[in-house]
Amino acid sequence: xxxxxxxxxxxxxxxxxxxxxxxxxxxxxxxxxxxxxxxxxxxxxxxxxxxxxxxxxxxxxxxxxxxxxxxxxxxxxxxxxxxxxxxxxxxxxxxxxxxxxxxxxxxxxxxxx
Amino acid sequence: xxxxxxxxxxxxxxxxxxxxxxxxxxxxxxxxxxxxxxxxxxxxxxxxxxxxxxxxxxxxxxxxxxxxxxxxxxxxxxxxxxxxxxxxxxxxxxxxxxxxxxxxxxxxxxxxxx
Numbered sequence: 328x329x330x331x332x333x334x335x336x337x338x339x340x341x342x343x344x345x346x347x348x349x350x351x352x353x354x355x356x357x358x359x360x361x362x363x364x365x366x367x368x369x370x371x372x373x374x375x376x377x378x379x380x381x382x383x384x385x386x387x388x389x390x391x392x393x394x395x396x397x398x399x400x401x402x403x404x405x406x407x408x409x410x411x412x413x414x415x416x417x418x419x420x421x422x423x424x425x426x427x428x429x430x431x432x433x434x435x436x437x438x439x440x
Numbered sequence: 441x442x443x444x445x446x447x448x449x450x451x452x453x454x455x456x457x458x459x460x461x462x463x464x465x466x467x468x469x470x471x472x473x474x475x476x477x478x479x480x481x482x483x484x485x486x487x488x489x490x491x492x493x494x495x496x497x498x499x500x501x502x503x504x505x506x507x508x509x510x511x512x513x514x515x516x517x518x519x520x521x522x523x524x525x526x527x528x529x530x531x532x533x534x535x536x537x538x539x540x541x542x543x544x545x546x547x548x549x550x551x552x553x554x
Contacts, residue, residue: 367546369529369544369546370542371544372543427491431476433481
């Protein structure tokens with residue numbers, strides 16, 4: 328049973344560029360949440376997708392947007408990259424919007440130069 | 441009110457010893473308190489979790505103690521092993537309309553010395 332998968336593993340972008348990160352949830356899970364983890368910090372909630380709609384959003388600017396597809400996979404898009412966007416981006420899936428347990432993928436390490 | 445405060449920032453324990461990590465919260469609407477273990481270069485892995493109507497939960501060598509009145513909870517790792525060396529995060533889930541939002545502490549880096 329495959330767990331949460333994310334691609335790419337690593338990414339280097341230049342300030343001002345745009346980036347798309349991808350996530351496939353664990354089998355049987357239909358809810359995807361995205362988190363940003365800065366170096367030495369705990370993950371911070373960006374937003375959650377369920378039934379192809381953004382259901383909740385953390386304190387992140389509109390430069391951060393997302394999408395969920397009918398197969399429950401999800402994308403995180405970040406526009407106009409800033410140096411401060413350099414972080415590990417984590418995707419977590421759960422079997423239902425109200426389910427407590429969230430299972431994380433390995434993350435995508437984004438470096439903005 | 442949306443914060444989870446975790447201590448200590450780092451912890452060194454001898455093999456076979458007990459590791460204790462503490463967390464405190466303010467928001468009484470939080471309804472779920474998980475602990476995650478993260479190895480370098482990996483995503484956080486769900487270790488054990490507790491609901492606020494339970495005072496203790498044990499799974500193998502890992503125990504959560506929960507004090508609802510004090511708004512504190514802690515992770516105890518019994519018989520700590522070098523393989524337990526990792527960063528541990530406590531978290532809390534917002535209740536009501538914030539059910540998708542896990543709020544994490546800043547983490548505790550645990551080193552278990554052989």
